[in-house]
Amino acid sequence: MSLKMRALSTGSGLAHSIKRNRSSLISTVIRVVYPFRCPALSTMSREDDPKLKEMMDFIDNLKNYEKLGVPKGAGTDSEDGFDLGRMRRLMELLGNPHFTFKAVHIAGTKGKGSTSAFLSSILRAEGYSVGCYTSPHIKTIRERITLGRHGAPVSAEVLSHHFQRVRRDLERAVELENGRLSHFEIFTGIAFSLFSQENIEIAVVEAGLGGARDATNVISASNLAASIITTIGEEHLDALGGSLESIALSKAGIVKGGHPVS
Incomplete structure (x- = not known):
């Protein structure tokens, strides 16, 4: 099944399972302008928006495994x-x-970003309030969080204001964990708390690495709508156990019993 047809099938199933009466999914998809994501050129660009300086100073002091490399088996x-x-x-x-x-x-190994973007577009066209969380980014960390009817990156103003709102809790968490929380873990917390603040109905969430032990896997069976596994390949072999089988097992860790899997 092609990536596009897989996304269409998943979007249709979700619309049905959430039981909202909407116009035909296919007819709405035709009207969607699909914001394909380009492959990330770099995860190491410095955020240059002055509104985000305090946030970036905070999270840049944490371990960033996208820059350092992921430990074996992590x-x-x-x-x-x-x-x-x-x-x-x-x-x-x-x-x-x-x-x-x-x-x-x-x-998945390949196709997570494009699947996330396409599915987000489908759900927005169906009338849902959607947040999308992906990684890495190309130019600005704001690209990792998209919101609103057009799925635009979160504005610097909104992100900065939200960071200040939760900053004390983040600082407390870093202190309690003796500095072990990573750049990705903290930003995932920022994203999820922002989604809640913005009253989104459904989040499309891309796992950062693997799945079972990824920071995004705090998503539980109680709030999971569906899991999607895209193409599996031999990337991040050391971090994911050294074999195609161990990679697949790690990524399958996002699956929760009693919920759809595509």
Whole structure:
């Protein structure tokens, strides 16, 4: 099944499962202007918007595995894997904002970004309030969070204001975890709390690495709408266990019993 048809099928299933009476999904997709994402050129560009300086100064002091490289086995569901417990504790300090919206969780080696963008467009065309969280970015970290009827990157003003709103909780979390929280974990917390603040109905969330121990996998069965696994390939072999089978197992960690999988 092609990526586009997979996204169409998933979008149709979601619209049906959430049980909202809307016009034909196919007819709305025809009217969608699909904002395809280009492959990321760099994850290392410095955010130059002065409104975001305080936020960037804060998160740039944390470990950034996109720059440093991911430790061996860190993406596996094993004793070598990232500690998902610290992410859960962060979310508790933030008031568990990820429980306030439904989520479509997407993992895979290739196609996660384009699937996320296409599915977000479908859901917006169906009338849902949608937030989309992807990584990495090309020019600005704001690209990782899209909101609104057109799926535009979050504005510097909104992101800066929200950071100040949750900053004390973030600082407390970093302190309690003895500095072990990463750049990606903290920004995932910022994104999920912003989605809650903006009262989105459904979030389309791309896993950063693997799935089972990825920071985004705080999404639970109670708020999961569906899981999507795109193409699986031999990337990040050391981080994901060293084989195609271990990579697939890690990515399958986003699947929750009783929920659709595509």
